[in-house]
Amino acid sequence: MIEIQILRDEKERAIMGLKKRGFTEERLLLVDQIIDLDDRRKAAQTRLDGLLSERNSLSEEIGNFFKSGKAAEANQLKDKVQSIKNEAETVEAALGEIKVTLDELLVSLPNIPHSSVPNGLTPEDNVVYKAWSKEMPKLYAGAVPHWELAEKYNLIDFKLGAFITGSGFPLYRGKGARLQRALISFFLDQAQNAGFEEIQPPLMVNSDSAYATGQLPDKEGQMYYMEKDDLYLIPTAEVPLTNMFRGQIIAESELPIKVTGHTPCFRREAGSYGADVKGLNRVHQFDKVEIVQIEHPDRSYETLHKMLDHVAQLLDQLELPYRILHLCGGDMGFTSALTYDFEVFAAGQQRWLEVSSVSNFESFQANRLKTRYKDANGKIHLVHTLNGSALALARIVAALLENNQSEEGIRIPAALIPYTGYDFIGTAD
């Protein structure tokens, strides 16, 4: 949720930013509506406060009258208080309505894109921030996509997963399952080396948490929901990891706070179809290691780039060709101010697959989370929150299998061998 103060103080920047997200002139009126509504909120609040103040002092007087045995005077004042209360009730109801409307409008407003965010509305408008300059993998003539490799070497059973649960729920087995475990351990170790504290969070969250990080109400349909318990299955570890800090006031000296965690991620992905959803390209359940930082506003962009370096280094170690995209205004998530996507080239399909998304949310999430820090002067400000995938497994596995295939089998990159315990997947397995 955007800070109203930003709309007031930096209205021009806000308008410019929202235009990048494809806001029409008509929708831009929202900004003025919000400011106007906030003015009305203040006026109503001031009036209510005045009435309550009056009520409080009269109540005190009544107390004093009773104490000194002047019941008649006390009862007289009671009538006066009653009329004040009636008025206060009316004002309070009006104020309540204003607040509800204001909140609805605010919640519908996405984050203001950073000034560097490219113009454009569709994924085609994303700008390549860092291209792959080295060699692309050269495959032999009989190379195939990962779903065929998975079947050939008995690594992943999509049919069995579909039988047990439904499509989009792969079942990993043998060396396939071991590869999953290896990647998770590798990613977590790397994150730990980079100073992130390892967390194992709950995999279901309540609506307060989903709301605070922006999954609700924006992406309600994206999440699996358990009605009986009013809980959501997490679509990413970002939700529980960021909510660790909901409502907290952190000492400035403790920033940045860095946490990481591996979790399965559950996504309904309603409405997807075609080649996009083949094999591991898009599934309902996949594993991911997420990195989250709570950072001082002055340093958040510097930190964002450090996170970029961290992800890049992981891909280097896995020997996967990748590129970094600077997402355009229209393709960025609702809560993000600046997002870089990492795409890995999957040679068996000859296509780029998104494996990581690294974002700075500035104070947008923090505003809903009410996560703040106290500066040296004792002043309290909202923190900035950032997160990134480091990394998402399913598509990494896809690229790993496809790019390292040969007639004999699949080679495992050196960095991973200590974790897999094997260096090759062959037909003999």
Place this chain on the structure above:
RNA sequence: GGAGGGGUGGCAGAGCGGUUGAAUGCACCGGUCUUGAAAACCGGCAAGGUGAAAGCCUUCGAGGGUUCGAAUCCCUCCUCCUCCGCCA
């Protein structure tokens, strides 16, 4: 799932209808003292809204109710602890 007892400031812990936003202690910050530190002493120390400020208002797990007035009484929910049952 059943029975009982709790949820108050960063922590501990009073308050149980009328200057209680909240005693007291610890922690923390500033000062005095000291060569320095500790101790001792003095002072400060919740958040949000509004306002230039003084101030005013709100908040004692959450929501609702009673009352002129609620941290204090009533109802609902959440949560924690103890005991019983079940269980990886």
